[in-house]
Amino acid sequence: MITVIDRVAVSTVDAAGTEHAYGHVVVDGDTIRSVGSGPAPAQNGPHTYVDGSGCLLTPGLVNTHHHLYQWATRGFAQDATLFEWLTELYPVWRGLDAGITHAAASAGLARLAVTGCTTAADHHYVFPRAGGDQFDALVGAGRRIGIRLHAIRGSMDRGRSHGGLPPDNLVEETEAALIATEKAVEDYHDPARGALIRVAVGPCSPFSVSPELMTGAAELARRKGVRLHTHLAETIDEEDQCQAENGCTPTEYAERLGWLGDDVWLAHTVHLSVDAVKRLGATGTGSAHCPTSNGRLGTGIAPVRDLLDAGAPVGLGVDGAASNEDGGLVAELRQSVMQARQRGGPKAMTFRQALWLGTMGGARCLGREDEIGSIEPGKLADLALWRLDGVDHAGITDPVAALVFGPQPPLKLLLVGGKTVVADGELRTAPADDLARELRTASAKLIEVSK
Numbered sequence: 529m530i531t532v533i534d535r536v537a538v539s540t541v542d543a544a545g546t547e548h549a550y551g552h553v554v555v556d557g558d559t560i561r562s563v564g565s566g567p568a569p570a571q572n573g574p575h576t577y578v579d580g581s582g583c584l585l586t587p588g589l590v591n592t593h594h595h596l597y598q599w600a601t602r603g604f605a606q607d608a609t610l611f612e613w614l615t616e617l618y619p620v621w622r623g624l625d626a627g628i629t630h631a632a633a634s635a636g637l638a639r640l641a642v643t644g645c646t647t648a649a650d651h652h653y654v655f656p657r658a659g660g661d662q663f664d665a666l667v668g669a670g671r672r673i674g675i676r677l678h679a680i681r682g683s684m685d686r687g688r689s690h691g692g693l694p695p696d697n698l699v700e701e702t703e704a705a706l707i708a709t710e711k712a713v714e715d716y717h718d719p720a721r722g723a724l725i726r727v728a729v730g731p732c733s734p735f736s737v738s739p740e741l742m743t744g745a746a747e748l749a750r751r752k753g754v755r756l757h758t759h760l761a762e763t764i765d766e767e768d769q770c771q772a773e774n775g776c777t778p779t780e781y782a783e784r785l786g787w788l789g790d791d792v793w794l795a796h797t798v799h800l801s802v803d804a805v806k807r808l809g810a811t812g813t814g815s816a817h818c819p820t821s822n823g824r825l826g827t828g829i830a831p832v833r834d835l836l837d838a839g840a841p842v843g844l845g846v847d848g849a850a851s852n853e854d855g856g857l858v859a860e861l862r863q864s865v866m867q868a869r870q871r872g873g874p875k876a877m878t879f880r881q882a883l884w885l886g887t888m889g890g891a892r893c894l895g896r897e898d899e900i901g902s903i904e905p906g907k908l909a910d911l912a913l914w915r916l917d918g919v920d921h922a923g924i925t926d927p928v929a930a931l932v933f934g935p936q937p938p939l940k941l942l943l944v945g946g947k948t949v950v951a952d953g954e955l956r957t958a959p960a961d962d963l964a965r966e967l968r969t970a971s972a973k974l975i976e977v978s979k
Contacts, residue, residue: 653682
């Protein structure tokens with residue numbers, strides 16, 4: 529089970545920022561054995577040799593926030609604010625069943641894989657009463673496609689009759705949500721090194737969840753030793769609602785409920801005060817930055833540079849495909865640079881910092897920085913080999929700049945724990961034609977039942 533990737537440019541994204549213009553990596557089973565400059569040492573015994581000439585090798589990308597079920601509802605509410613967008617889509621999502629969710633999640637994970645993603649965190653919080661086993665459908669999709677899945681068991685218990693945004697028939701009772709969340713952890717969470725499936729606890733957001741569910745979920749997660757995730761400070765509407773109902777900002781509200789800490793990562797964090805940024809940094813609370821989704825919904829530009837300077841972990845997120853119809857992860861590298869520079873000028877973020885966000889930053893948010901996120905001996909062999917030898921990148925002498933600023937390169941190889949998931953630009957774990965057919969059927973069914 530030895531794989532040698534040779535004659536390749538390597539960006540390790542280690543703490544020293546080590547790069548090799550002409551180097552090699554040797555993989556033994558699921559683990560990186562060695563990385564260095566020059567040609568690979570001769571191997572004794574059988575091995576797979578990969579000629580990386582004209583390519584850049586990076587750690588596999590880490591997606592810290594997604595809603596895979598939404599892959600079945602792309603193109604809706606094209607010019608809406610977040611609250612308008614949700615109001616239009618909640619009635620559609622009431623029609624989700626396990627088959628639809630599995631098809632959507634499988635297709636969404638396939639898209640992530642062919643865009644360099646080896647680990648994805650998916651926040652699933654919609655559980656229609658006649659929808660079957662939604663969480664099992666999500667986990668099954670993760671196993672089918674073969675990238676690492678952090679399945680976040682979400683929940684909503686605050687319907688419109690209690691001042692929330694979702695319709696009452698799409699929310700759960702508080703105690704039922706907590707019981708189902710604990711069962712998801714017990715049934716699916718794997719804490720072992722190299723685990724493909726892990727579970728986190730994730731009440732949806734302050735405007736769809738009661739304080740009792742937020743605090744109960746935090747207590748449950750810490751009792752079970754798993755991580756916590758929710759949406760926070762995404763829009764001005766959320767800020768205004770939180771001030772009106774609780775007399776504080778969303779960040780102050782989260783802290784009041786026990787939702788800041790180094791076992792927590794938050795989605796979006798667009799509207800943060802200077803003090804809120806400091807609190808996230810001081811507590812080690814992570815942030816999933818979703819630049820394309822924030823741009824699609826016009827929610828604003830997150831203060832990523834400030835969060836990094838404060839010491840907060842920051843990773844990248846694709847977010848739901850209904851607010852990011854591209855659904856790929858590598859594009860978020862470029863988007864993160866562009867948004868940071870729109871906010872803070874051309875020195876606000878470099879393209880190498882963007883690659884760090886998409887790899888080690890994401891690994892920190894998920895609590896896996898000792899396993900993934902960089903190319904170092906002893907870490908898991910989650911690797912992306914990008915072809916940069918075509919006309920799209922000709923003449924860009926810096927391979928990292930070519931990856932981040934140029935068009936999306938084709939993937940020559942994507943390894944997850946040393947196993948091939950993508951080769952020569954094609955997913956090798958499931959037939960693409962089957963995924964497309966299943967998704968078309970699922971999308972048509974969902975739209976039909978929502979009428």
